Structure formats: structure tokens, C-alpha cells
Amino acid sequence: MTTTTTDTTTRETTGADLDAVVARATEAAGRLPALEPRVRAAALDAAAAALDGAADELIALAGEETGLGVPRLTGELRRTRVQLRLFAREVERGAFLDVRIDEADADFALGVPRDDLRRMLSPVGPVLVFAAGNFPFAFSVAGGDTAAALAAGCPVVVKAHPGHPRLSRRVTELVAAALEQAGLPAGTLQLVEGQQAGVDALRHPGIRAASFTGSLRGGRALADIAAGRPDPIPFYGELGSVNPVVALPGAVAAQADSLLEGYVTSVSGSAGQLCTKPGFLLVPTGTNLDTVATAAAGVAEQRLLSPAISDGYEARRDAVLATPDVTVLHEGGVRRDDDGQGWATPTLVACSLDTLRAHADTLLDEAFGPLSVVVAYEPGTDLAAVVLDLFPGNLTGTLLGADTADTGDTGDTDGTDAAADLARLVDALTRTSGRVLFRGWPTGVAVTPAMQHGGPWPATTTDATSVGTAAVGRFLRGVAYQGAPQSLLPAPLRDDNPWGVPQSRGTAGESQRW
Known part of the structure; x- marks a missing residue:
């Protein structure tokens, strides 16, 4: 989408446009998982650099639309850049793939030979992110949900928040271009606008998971839509909290x-x-x-x-x-x-x-x-x-x-x-x-691997985290390969391990010691 930051026109993504957006995301979803970690990590770093290079412009635009002050927005944009780079390092390490290999075992303890079995976590596919109004950077177009989904290898469709539409368009322009220039496929990050477009996107069969930060009433309604689809999808909603x-x-x-x-x-x-x-x-x-x-x-x-x-x-x-x-x-x-x-x-x-x-x-x-x-x-x-x-x-x-x-x-x-x-x-x-x-006040949320930002209902619909590197797990699913030839296995599961990711391996005969 080509836009200008001076365009204040209210927009509504049409049905035909939405289909095209999801089609591009679906095509990107077929290519992203095969890209080496260094490529995907470099793309996240490039996105952070693009935000850094346009910081003054973006902070001024965010201030006009949200009324949040320059100190707050400066800190939030810094957090957003750090978040992207943190996930880039997580991609490079590859531990989040949770690679497990059980070698073939003729003397398996259950009395029946065990075939070669290999499991890893794989991206779910296109993810719909509902941007939040109170964090125009950190929980919006290039925020934590987007960073986690991209790290998982999922393309992202962002539903823009009506409270900062011009900022949303500009950040999408900058980050989408940075991702593509770094080697990610076109359609990896896209924007849709309008309440109905968000609902329609959530119902679209090409969308495979969704995240939301907002009100209890709005989040519950969207969660019900996600659960009521002919093919229900995971919906990660942050809805409300009184934080005693x-x-x-x-x-x-x-x-x-x-x-x-x-x-x-x-x-x-x-x-x-x-x-x-x-x-x-x-x-x-x-x-x-x-x-x-x-x-x-x-x-x-x-x-x-x-x-x-x-x-x-x-x-x-x-x-x-x-x-x-x-x-x-x-x-x-x-x-x-x-x-x-x-x-x-x-x-x-x-x-x-x-x-x-x-x-x-x-x-x-x-x-x-x-x-x-x-x-x-x-x-x-x-x-x-x-x-x-x-x-x-x-x-x-x-x-x-x-x-x-x-x-x-x-x-x-x-x-x-x-x-x-x-x-x-x-x-x-x-x-x-x-x-x-046990000390301090809860309004300080560190972006760090050990952070948990989620909780029991009604704080969230699913007790996962939307901050920290554990957030990537929301957009992954387990896939096991049994008796597969090495040439047909994903790179992380192969014996030569070309990506160099951590592999947990169970050897033949080990089951006799269970």
C-alpha cells in the first residue's frame, strides 16, 4: 500500500482488497520458513534500523494523533526497536524451534521397534494482529506481536488502530520495505483498515492465528468469532486487568x-x-x-x-x-x-x-x-x-x-x-x-526473555505472553516426521544440521533405561 503521512482520509479495506492482502500473505507463508535464520534475523534488524532512521518523523506523527508526549513516545519507539532486535537474536539461536530427534530403535522399550521420529515447531501461517491504541509503536504495526510472528516465520496482516491511522500507514511503508530489501518475500507485512475489515480478516480462511490488545468487550467478541469459524483458529487477546x-x-x-x-x-x-x-x-x-x-x-x-x-x-x-x-x-x-x-x-x-x-x-x-x-x-x-x-x-x-x-x-x-x-x-x-x-510498580514492563505479560481470564483469552521471547510460541505448531528421508526433512531436523540450531536427540537403546 502506498500512502502519505498527510492523508487523513478514513479508509475501509474492501473485500476484494482484503482477499488480495491475504493471498499475498499466504504466498509469503510458503517461502518464509525455508529462509535461513541469518536472513530472517537480518530482516528484523533492518526493520529496527528503518524505525531508527525515521524516529523524529514518527514521534512527531504519533504525538499529533495520540496526544502522548515526546518523552513517552521516544521511550516507546526505543522499546520497539529493541524488541525487534531481541527477536532477531532469538531467530539466530533457533532454540524456539524445539527440535527433538528420536533415532530408530529396534529394541524400543514398548516391545515394538521405534521408527526414526523427528519433531520441531513450525510457523502457523499468516497472522492477523489487531493494533492497540495506547501503544502506537510497541503494540501496533511493528510491535511485539508482529515481531514475534515474524520471528516464528509467519507473515503478518495488521489491522490498523483508528486512533493513529497515519502513523500506521507510515510505519507499514518503512518496515515492509526494509523487510523486503533484506530478503523477505513481498507480502510479509501488510496493513488493513476499518472495523469491518478487521472482522472479515479474522473470518478469512487464509488467516491462521490472531492477536489483540484492547477492551474486554471488543476482545471477547473477536475471540468468539475466531472460535466460531468453520476452522477455529488460536486467538490471543489481552483484554483487561486491575493489577492489585x-x-x-x-x-x-x-x-x-x-x-x-x-x-x-x-x-x-x-x-x-x-x-x-x-x-x-x-x-x-x-x-x-x-x-x-x-x-x-x-x-x-x-x-x-x-x-x-x-x-x-x-x-x-x-x-x-x-x-x-x-x-x-x-x-x-x-x-x-x-x-x-x-x-x-x-x-x-x-x-x-x-x-x-x-x-x-x-x-x-x-x-x-x-x-x-x-x-x-x-x-x-x-x-x-x-x-x-x-x-x-x-x-x-x-x-x-x-x-x-x-x-x-x-x-x-x-x-x-x-x-x-x-x-x-x-x-x-x-x-x-x-x-x-515484590518491589516496584507494575507499569514497568521489561522487554526481556523472562518476561510474562499475560494472565488468567479476563486479563487474556489464552494465558500466553505478548512480551518477551516466549511470545514467539503463540505462532508455532508442532510437526513430527516419521521415517522421512534426510533430503525431505526441514533443515533443522537433518543430521548435518545446516542451520546449527540446538537439537535434542534420543539415541537407540536409551529407552531401556527409562
């Missing part, structure tokens, strides 16, 4: 002011439009919360992503403020400009644990914007039960003060085993969260 933070009494006693200041900073960062924003902070009853109001008062107003986001945030904020027995710590507000854009300052409220339970229907939903709830719990509260009951599925769960809990600071003051209570609380957070933090 539990502060034990020892943490509050030792560092109340810095803890609460960090909380406000995390809630208000990027105008609270981050999927890992802490929606709830649990503190012991009697905690002095004056610092929350002081810190929030110092946060300047920030533009929300779009008028529609502003509408949703205002409705959510009004519902929380109207809830009985909720105390306003800092009311904040939303100013609307002549274009309908919202400019928000943080709203922080407090309530008891009993109030949260009594009004869970209005308080427990995610607020996409700078709003959060401080919840006071009484001594002796079973915090593990609270987590399991009220916060069943999240991207993150944070426990502050675990290092002071050996003195009974889990909230238990009647002499029972504090260590056992702490272990139960950690287990509860582990069962309900994809990432468990």
Missing part, C-alpha cells in the same frame, strides 16, 4: 510516603492508559493517605487518547465517585477541548474492604485512565482469600513488604504462623496473575 497491589503493614510503616508517591506516579503515568496500571492498592486500616492527595495535586493534566476514550473514562469515573461510602482523596477531573478531546488529572478514592465487596459491581471494573482505589483492610484479614475472591485474573499482582513479614506483618496479629500466611498470599497472587512483583 497489596501493601503489608511492615511496608507502610517503613516507607509510607515513598510508597504512596510511587503509587500515584504509577497510576497517573501516560494518563493511566496502561494495561498494567495499579487499579487497587490494599493498605492496613489507619494508614495516613494524605500523601496521596499531595502527590496527585502535583500531576499536570494529560490528554487522553481520543474523545471516545474520554467518554468511557468519564462514565467510569462518575460511577466510582457516586458509589456509597467511597472517600475522595483527590477528585481530579476531565477538561474537554473544542475537538472533544479530554484532558485528565488523577482521581484517587478510598474505601473499606467491606465497601469494595458490597459495591463490587461498580468498583471492580477496570478504569482506563488515571483513576484508582485505595482499599483499607483490617488486621487479621485473610489477604489470600481477598485476592482469590475479588481479583481472579490479572496481568500483574504486587506484594510490597514481604521482606518484613517474618514479624507477623501479613495482617495476622493473633500469633498464628505468619510465614504460612505469606506463602498462601504469594500462592494466591501466582494463581491470579501472570507477573508477581
Whole structure:
């Protein structure tokens, strides 16, 4: 697609155009898996270099369309480039292919000779990526889902987010050209636009997997479409998370002011439009919360992503403020400009644990914007039960003060085993969260091999990760070859191993030691 960054026309990819896009992606899918790792890795490096070379242009364009500031966008673009290069190194290593070879064994332990058997992970085919609005670089055209799919050897069709269409077109131009110049086939990265085009693409038989980052309602609807196809396909949706933070009494006693200041900073960062924003902070009853109001008062107003986001945030904020027995710590507000854009300052409220339970229907939903709830719990509260009951599925769960809990600071003051209570609380957070933090705040997501960015429903539709190198596994499927001639095996499965990837090998006779 040839576009210009000054074109603000609303577009809708037509049915005929969509068929052509998927046809090109299907053709590319037949060629990508056979390309040597060095070629595919070099292409990802070239994509990162293309973004780097156009950084000033892209950051300015993203700022115009999203209202996110230059520091935030600069950091996000850097993250996107690093992400591409990280996956390039993963492709070079080849361990993600999980190559397993079992040699023919005439004396196999089951009593029947075992034929030569070789298994590896192979790309699923064309992947549809629904771009996110709150990360115009890192979760959009050249973001983590795209990087992971390309690393797996899958072509990508991106459904552009309507919040940054010009940026989406420009990034597609730059990255698609870089990939092709580096040796990848035409059609490896393409863009479609429009809500119906996204739905139609998800239903298209040529699309073999899809990923999404967005709202619970939208993601659930798309997940149902993917599951309801005549040939259901994997759908990896990140939908919503309230990311509870539990502060034990020892943490509050030792560092109340810095803890609460960090909380406000995390809630208000990027105008609270981050999927890992802490929606709830649990503190012991009697905690002095004056610092929350002081810190929030110092946060300047920030533009929300779009008028529609502003509408949703205002409705959510009004519902929380109207809830009985909720105390306003800092009311904040939303100013609307002549274009309908919202400019928000943080709203922080407090309530008891009993109030949260009594009004869970209005308080427990995610607020996409700078709003959060401080919840006071009484001594002796079973915090593990609270987590399991009220916060069943999240991207993150944070426990502050675990290092002071050996003195009974889990909230238990009647002499029972504090260590056992702490272990139960950690287990509860582990069962309900994809990432468990013991220090810091969840809005920092490192792009690194060990990262898990996903969690139980409703955080995600499938408990995989969309950040870190493990994300590549979403777009692979296992294939085994039995008794195949060497000449017909994929390169990673051959005995001469021309790609030099790790091979796990089971030798003849080994089964007798099982």
C-alpha cells in the first residue's frame, strides 16, 4: 500500500482488497520458513534500523494523533526497536524451534521397534494482529506481536488502530520495505483498515492465528468469532486487568510516603492508559493517605487518547465517585477541548474492604485512565482469600513488604504462623496473575526473555505472553516426521544440521533405561 503521512482520509479495506492482502500473505507463508535464520534475523534488524532512521518523523506523527508526549513516545519507539532486535537474536539461536530427534530403535522399550521420529515447531501461517491504541509503536504495526510472528516465520496482516491511522500507514511503508530489501518475500507485512475489515480478516480462511490488545468487550467478541469459524483458529487477546497491589503493614510503616508517591506516579503515568496500571492498592486500616492527595495535586493534566476514550473514562469515573461510602482523596477531573478531546488529572478514592465487596459491581471494573482505589483492610484479614475472591485474573499482582513479614506483618496479629500466611498470599497472587512483583510498580514492563505479560481470564483469552521471547510460541505448531528421508526433512531436523540450531536427540537403546 502506498500512502502519505498527510492523508487523513478514513479508509475501509474492501473485500476484494482484503482477499488480495491475504493471498499475498499466504504466498509469503510458503517461502518464509525455508529462509535461513541469518536472513530472517537480518530482516528484523533492518526493520529496527528503518524505525531508527525515521524516529523524529514518527514521534512527531504519533504525538499529533495520540496526544502522548515526546518523552513517552521516544521511550516507546526505543522499546520497539529493541524488541525487534531481541527477536532477531532469538531467530539466530533457533532454540524456539524445539527440535527433538528420536533415532530408530529396534529394541524400543514398548516391545515394538521405534521408527526414526523427528519433531520441531513450525510457523502457523499468516497472522492477523489487531493494533492497540495506547501503544502506537510497541503494540501496533511493528510491535511485539508482529515481531514475534515474524520471528516464528509467519507473515503478518495488521489491522490498523483508528486512533493513529497515519502513523500506521507510515510505519507499514518503512518496515515492509526494509523487510523486503533484506530478503523477505513481498507480502510479509501488510496493513488493513476499518472495523469491518478487521472482522472479515479474522473470518478469512487464509488467516491462521490472531492477536489483540484492547477492551474486554471488543476482545471477547473477536475471540468468539475466531472460535466460531468453520476452522477455529488460536486467538490471543489481552483484554483487561486491575493489577492489585497489596501493601503489608511492615511496608507502610517503613516507607509510607515513598510508597504512596510511587503509587500515584504509577497510576497517573501516560494518563493511566496502561494495561498494567495499579487499579487497587490494599493498605492496613489507619494508614495516613494524605500523601496521596499531595502527590496527585502535583500531576499536570494529560490528554487522553481520543474523545471516545474520554467518554468511557468519564462514565467510569462518575460511577466510582457516586458509589456509597467511597472517600475522595483527590477528585481530579476531565477538561474537554473544542475537538472533544479530554484532558485528565488523577482521581484517587478510598474505601473499606467491606465497601469494595458490597459495591463490587461498580468498583471492580477496570478504569482506563488515571483513576484508582485505595482499599483499607483490617488486621487479621485473610489477604489470600481477598485476592482469590475479588481479583481472579490479572496481568500483574504486587506484594510490597514481604521482606518484613517474618514479624507477623501479613495482617495476622493473633500469633498464628505468619510465614504460612505469606506463602498462601504469594500462592494466591501466582494463581491470579501472570507477573508477581515484590518491589516496584507494575507499569514497568521489561522487554526481556523472562518476561510474562499475560494472565488468567479476563486479563487474556489464552494465558500466553505478548512480551518477551516466549511470545514467539503463540505462532508455532508442532510437526513430527516419521521415517522421512534426510533430503525431505526441514533443515533443522537433518543430521548435518545446516542451520546449527540446538537439537535434542534420543539415541537407540536409551529407552531401556527409562
